[in-house]
Amino acid sequence: MSNPYRKIFAAPGAKGFSAAGFFARLPIAMALIGIVAMLSQTHGEYWLAGAVSATFALANALVSPQISRLVDRFGQAAVVTPTTIISALSFLALILATNQKWPEWTMFVAAFLAASMPSIPAMVRARWTELFRNRPELNTAFAFESAADELVYIAGASLSVGLAVALFPEAGMLISTLFLALGTAAFILQRSTEPKVRIAQDQTAQGSAIGRRPVQIITLALVFVGSIFATAEVSAVAITKELGQPSAASLVIGVYAVGSFVVGLILGAFNPKMPLHRQLLIAVSVLAVTSLPLLAAGISVPLLALAVFLSGIAISPTFITAFGLIERRVPDSMLTEGVTWVMTGIGIGMALGAFVSGWVVDNFGAQNGFWVSVAAGAATVATVALGQPSLAAERGEHVSDELPQPAE
Template identity: 80%
Template structure:
C-alpha cells in the first residue's frame, strides 16, 4: 500500500512551504512561555512575566482572525510580510527591554505590538486546501498539520525554556524571533503555492467569518477542547508535585501529546469515508469518555496511562474540525475561518488554566481533572446540537440562506 503522506509531498512546492511553515510557527509555542522564562529571570517577579505573556497571547488571539481576513482579501505575502516585520521589531524591543530593565509599560506595549504575528498554521492549511480541494488527500494533509502542531507545541515550549535556563534569559525569545523572521520570509517567498485571492461569492456578504454558524459552533467546541489541554498540564504538574515526583510532570505531558500525535497520523493515512460532522461527533464523544479515568489516576504510572488515553481523540477532533471548516465556509473566507477556530483553542487553554488552577487550589490536585470532564461533556453537547448545521451546504450553512429573487 502506498504511503499517503509521501503522496501529498509529491506536489511541487509542498516540501518547501511545509518546511518553512514549520519554523515560522515555532514562535506560537516558544513566545508565550519564552516571555515568562525571560522576565521571571530578569525581573525576579512571576506576576509581571505572566501578565506580559498573557497580553501577547490574548491580543494575538483577537488580532489573528483580523489579519487572516486581510489575507483572504489581499493574499498571504501581501499581508504577512508587514505584520511579521511589526511583530519582529516588537519582539526585539521586548528582549532589549527585559535586558535593559525598561519600565513595565514598555514591556506591555512591546508584547501588544508583537501580537501582530500572523497565524501560520492557518496559512499552511489554506495552501493544502488550494492544492487538494474536494480531494481525499486533503484529509491526509490536515492530519499531517495536526501532527506537526503537536510537535511544535512539544518541542517549542521545551526549547524556549531550555535555552533561557541553559544560556541566558533572553536566549529562548531570541531564537524564537529568528525562527519567525527566517521561517516567515521563506514561506512568503514561495509564491507558486500561495492560494489565489478569490472574489466574494455571489450572495455572500463581506462580513466576518465568525458570523458563520459552522464557524461559531466549531470555535465554541474547540474552546472546550482547548481547556482540556491546559487542565491536563496544570493538574499533572499539581499531582506530580503532590506525589513528590515533580520531575515526572514533563514526561507525563509528553505522553499526552504522543497519544494524539500517533492517532492523528493513523487517521490521516486511513482517510475514513464517514461524513465529517459525524466523525467529529464521534471524536469529541471519545474525548469526553477518555477523560473519566483521569479522575482516579493517583500514581504517576496510572496518570501517564490515563493521560495517554485521554489524548487519543485530540488530533482526530482537529482534523475533522478543520475539514468541516474547509467544506462549510466560503472559499473567500477560508483563512479567517480556520484562524477563528485556532483562536478558540487558545482562548480555551487560557480559561482552562485559570479554572483548573482555581479548582486545584481550593479542592485539591486530583479534582482539577473535573474541569476536563466538564469541558468534554460541553464539547459533545455543542457538536451534537450543531449536527444539522454542520451537515448543511457550503454557503447556505455558512452564511445563512441566500436571498430569493422576487416573483
C-alpha cells in the same frame, strides 16, 4: 496500499512550504508556555505568568482573524511580512522587560503587540487547499497538518520549557522568536505555492466567516479544547515542581500529543467515510472521557505522564475533522479567515485555560488544576452535540461529506 502521504508531497512546492510552515508555527506552542515558564521563574507568581500569556493569546485571537481576512483580500506575502516583523520585535521587548525587571505593565503591552503574529497553520492549509481543492488528497493533507500541529506541541512546548529550565528563564522565548522570524521568512519567500486572491462571487460570500453558524460552533468547541491544552501544560509545570522534579515538565508535556500524532496520521491514511460532523462528535467525546484520569495523576511523574498521554489521543482527530468541516462550510474567498477563526478558538481557550488553571493551582493546589480540563471536555461535547444539525449542512445545503474521487 499506496502511501497517500507520498502522493501529496509529490506536488510541486509542497515539501518546501510545509517544512517552512512547521518551523514558523512553533511559536504557537512555544510562546504561550514559554511566557509561563519565563515569568514563573523570574517573578515567582503563576497568576502574573498566566495573565501575560492570556493577554497575548486573547489579543492574538482577536487580531489574527482580521489579519487572515486581509490575506484573503491581498495575499499572504503582502500581509504576513509586516505583521511578523511587529510580532517578533514585540517578543524581543517582552524578553527584555522580563530580564531587566521593567514595570509589569510593559510586559502586558509587549504581549499585546506580539499578538500581531499571523496564523501560519491557516496559511499552510490554504496552500494545501489551493493544490488539492475538491480532491480526496486534501483530507490526507489536512490529516498531515493536524499531526504536524501535534508535533509542534510535542516539540514546541517541551523545547520551550526545557530551555527555560536548563539554560535561563528567557531561553525558550528567545528561540521561539527566532523560529517565528526565520520560519515565516522561508515560508513567504516560496511564492509559487501562494494561493491566488479569490473574489467573492455572490452576496452570501460577503462579510466575515465568523458570521456563519458552522464556524461559530466549531470555534466555540475549540475554545474548550484549547482550555484543555493550556490546563495540561500549566498543571504539568506546577505538579512536577511540587514533586521536586521541575525538569520533568518538558517530558510530561512532550508525551501529551504523541498518541494523538500517531492516531492522526493513521486517520489521514485511511480517510474514514463517516460524515465529518459525526466524526467530530466521536473525537470530542473521547477527548472528554480521557481527561478524567488526570484527576488522579499527581502522585508521581510516570503516572502523570501516562494520564497526559491518554488525554491527548483524540486531539489530532478533532483537528482533522474541524478543519475539514471548515473547508467545506465556507466559501473559497474566506477560507483563510475561516480556518483562522478555528485557530482563534484554540488560542482563546489556551488563554482562558492558562489563567483559570493558574488561579486554581495558586489557590487550591497543583492537582486540582485538572478540574478545568474535565469541565472543558464536557462543554466541548455539549457544544458539538447541540450543533450537529448546523454542522451537517454544507454551505446551506445537505451534501455528502465525501470528496469526489478522481477519474480512473
